[in-house]
Amino acid sequence: MVKKLLAVGLFFVGLACMSASAEDGSRLWLRQDIAAQATVCCKLQSATLDKAKEELRKSWQGGPVILELCYDAEHTALGKEGYTIKTLSDSVRLGASSEAGLLYAAYHLLRLQETGAALERLDIKEKPAYDLRILNHWDNPDGTVERGYAGHSLWEWNELPETLSPRYEAYARANASIGINGTVLNNVNASPNMLESGNLKKVKALADVFRPYGIKVYLSVNFASPAVLGGLPNADPLDEGVFEWWKGKVKEIYSLIPDFGGFLVKANSEGQPGPCDYGRTHADGANMLARALKPYGGLVMWRAFVYNPTEHDRAKQAYAEFKPLDGTFLDNVIVQVKNGPIDFQPREPYSPLFTAMPHTSLMAELQITQEYLGHSNHLVFLAPMWKEFFGYVRPESLRAVAGVSNIGNEANWCGHDFAQANWYAFGRLAWNPRMSSEDIAEEWLKQTFADDSSFVCPMKKMMLESHEAAVSYMMPLGLHHIFAWNHHYGPEPWCEVEGARPDWLPSYYHQAGKDGIGFDRSSRTGSGATAQYPDSLARVFDNPQTCPDEFLLWFHHLPWDFKMKDGRTLWDALCCKYEDGLQTARKMQAVWTEMKPYVDAERYGRVAERLDIQVNDAVWWKDACLLYFQTFSGMKLPAGMEKPKHKLKDLKKVKLPISNYERPAREMLP
């Protein structure tokens, strides 16, 4: 008895120590007790099933669990990754027609336990909305991560393939727990060297770690690889030699990685090479690669993110280039389209390509990393933004979903402890885009922090409001891309860079002047981007009286005294949005202070420090934008607003000494 008590005592001390020393956020949302010793029955054995069994054995606190591969009509109807969970008289049965399905079922069951769900009469059927739920890493071979704000790349290319960091498996496990089943390891601005034989062996090593977790690896490829790497005279997709080079390279890859997923390609976009260099179309390029991959079941994900510094509205260009190609892509090509027509702005209307290519497989590219949303300094829960996208774009119209990863090698994976919630939310929505933001936030909070309503309720509210707040203090009413040059962190609506492409300058997007503000994309007087939407929606966007407020200045250039639906002037409405955003940020800070009793000191401190930066930045954004726009509007700030803290001339001097790859530290900020 004494011994047992002692053991229990030691166990708790052990947990407590681990919790204290380990509260670096590295455990993500996977914090279940690992001493449960549950009974798990499964007739079969395999790498994947072993993972499922191990997870349950360690953490399931209920009765026996039976894992069964089932090939009946019910389970085959759920596809190769679907599953059932059913409470029997004295056990729980997980059924699926694949091992991956059983692994997902195991994570589902544990999630129910960890979120305090009723477990007595489970009768669950699940089937993912998409067969392909994929992360895009913008990781470079040199260890940097483009638009990554959580340290360096997780992949230690120098040590691979010999040394396997334990984080590789932890990464795979975290992804599997939320249903992610594919990962593109390297940046879309791809180095041709990625396809060198030595590097492919490193890729193979990662693929071997990920495979038991149901995760396939993919690579971004540089379209000029046959020339740069292979020494061919060109990379023309209609050149037989080029095709042969790719065939050989694909064969080499599959000899190493038999379940290799395929290629992701950024071509003829922002300086990357592509088929257009040879007078060929995007379809010519994609189809050539698709033919090389086809025998192995590989896919081509071909990005539609293209634009050029022409006189044409940037928001219209991808549509103009890709819509004519509808129906010409082979069936193992998926065209990957960013959610909005510009580039991951705090808020965009959906890209009109999603409703313009009925004869083409499309996938959405969402951005998990907060390139335009305060890097890893701001708490911005992205599920509501993605739900807004799925509000306009029918989930069934897509074949897959990709998310640009926010993962790096920092201990807590994502830099901001709450940025983990965006990784989590992406996985959950890729599995089921009909899940509510609220349910996702609640699941994540309970698993990551505490299942205590005094914590979960206010924090859920904070998370749900955070995206709208960020839009409000940065770019409300449809404003977009008024960031400082290059780093996309702070405000610089006045930004001028000599010789710069006009479509990389804020003034191209805000068009502020004495006469008003906003980008006229209406069909009568503007660029006509509205006409790229289906007729009934185009009409709504086209008319400032019906255009939703959140897209007003995206589609219209309006005078400062334009009358909003609520009777205020545009200027007043703009000011109030900035003020609302700031005040919500202040409220977030206040709420977090009250959460102190519920959170360990480490995470409390890290988040508090960042909320401080977020509030500071909200003031900065508000002052910079309103003081600058006021030079055109000539109108007063409405009564009751916080007075500006900065002077415009001081803010104009701010230059953050950071690159693509860094989040700014507190000291750098105004």
Added chain:
Amino acid sequence: MVKKLLAVGLFFVGLACMSASAEDGSRLWLRQDIAAQATVCCKLQSATLDKAKEELRKSWQGGPVILELCYDAEHTALGKEGYTIKTLSDSVRLGASSEAGLLYAAYHLLRLQETGAALERLDIKEKPAYDLRILNHWDNPDGTVERGYAGHSLWEWNELPETLSPRYEAYARANASIGINGTVLNNVNASPNMLESGNLKKVKALADVFRPYGIKVYLSVNFASPAVLGGLPNADPLDEGVFEWWKGKVKEIYSLIPDFGGFLVKANSEGQPGPCDYGRTHADGANMLARALKPYGGLVMWRAFVYNPTEHDRAKQAYAEFKPLDGTFLDNVIVQVKNGPIDFQPREPYSPLFTAMPHTSLMAELQITQEYLGHSNHLVFLAPMWKEFFGYVRPESLRAVAGVSNIGNEANWCGHDFAQANWYAFGRLAWNPRMSSEDIAEEWLKQTFADDSSFVCPMKKMMLESHEAAVSYMMPLGLHHIFAWNHHYGPEPWCEVEGARPDWLPSYYHQAGKDGIGFDRSSRTGSGATAQYPDSLARVFDNPQTCPDEFLLWFHHLPWDFKMKDGRTLWDALCCKYEDGLQTARKMQAVWTEMKPYVDAERYGRVAERLDIQVNDAVWWKDACLLYFQTFSGMKLPAGMEKPKHKLKDLKKVKLPISNYERPAREMLP
């Protein structure tokens, strides 16, 4: 010289007297000087050309005007009512391929003069958007006007055909001046007696007066006429005897009125007889009448305003009944659809039938009379409401436009002097739906009152804001049909009438309860009315996060603490809307007071008196709705609002002793 001065003196005295005694509003927007004695040249003579010449001769103050019938390519391309106006070296030439076109050109030229336009270098081409621009009178043979608030019917049936009131021609002239070219003389709830031979002679007398002004007459017909009037055993549209009866009746009409326009039919709607009484469809009924009218070039305007007290959402019923009939109507049938799916509410989304019947000629039925907008007590300029409709429904998708008239036999035609502006706006928009509300208001104000910017600018603003204000103080955020039983004037959201059809009771529409407010028409949890809209728009309406605020409670039932886009609760937003509406009404009253120097005492007084009622009613609406809804929400009114002036229990006792046909007097109101 003395004589001449005397004459001038007398002339001014005469004008002054006329102005003083006649400032009863009867001259509408047609107040041009009538002593101009212009030179007008026209080689031809006809009743219509005589009208054109007379108008110009009396009022044109510039050089000679030449009226020319032109059959060249330019003019034939402008259709049978289009025209050109061109300044030549020493004259102005009006050209058209029809006499009506020249008459319209004459009114256009005079309008330019009266609104102070530059007249030096005119080069105008005009072509109406619709061939049919028609008023619907809901006038009964007994002289009452259903939903008419300007006295009795203009048509003196007892005196016709012998006695022709001078107002008939004045009516035709006013219509022609704004391009209206058709009039349905009688109520859609039509008396079969209208088709009696004696009555047809009266109709002929009116048609003869209207003809020179380019206006055709039409009649509403009762579908049971062959039985009720003709003594046939039934009115089955597939019964050959019934068809023969109609053929005979049509022949009789055309023998009297060779340019008779056709029939307007309300069938199987609110108790009216129709083809469904015999198991036939609306198309069977419409086509039978169309075959009878076809040899004479007559039209059938068949109303789609149908609904029944079933469990189905009233807003969905017209679509459900008519969409399946798309493509089955003969080519001289036009299906006449009310702008919204319910019934002329202060604001409605457009009727989904407008985007659901591509193979059917459709026309919009707009309501000029303010049945649901304060009768002739409230100043509500309707152009913005109609422009909103044309924002969603492509003007080119319609074949015609009809407006339910607000004209009666009161001296000023429309009861409220500003209700004239709605008659005017209807005509202008039926001619050109792309005209802005602002331009229409400005034209009307300048012609009707004074071309003085100190008057025109504030009044234009007042007019443009008035519809939104009325929506706000009556039924904001998509609320609808919460009127008192029958008279549709004041608020009665609590209305209960024993044995009443549920779909005629406010609670059917507002669905207020402890859990929230609004009619759930979403596709997942509600009636699915959203799915009747084109896909991309349906998705916007279907999601409370994307649904425009102005339709929020039309499409959704939401909790009182639902979070609006601006962060307020639904309850707060609702309260603020009522408050905004009231405050705008107060502002209108204040602006009008400042307009006193610019307006004759008579019109000033009449309008001031009505604005007083309008403000009183806005308080009444606000108090009634908010105090009633507060019994469910249990929430406080937001700070800063006007305190309620009434008690809910007192307001519940208010019963206006008025009918369909009356506007309430000041003394009746709370």
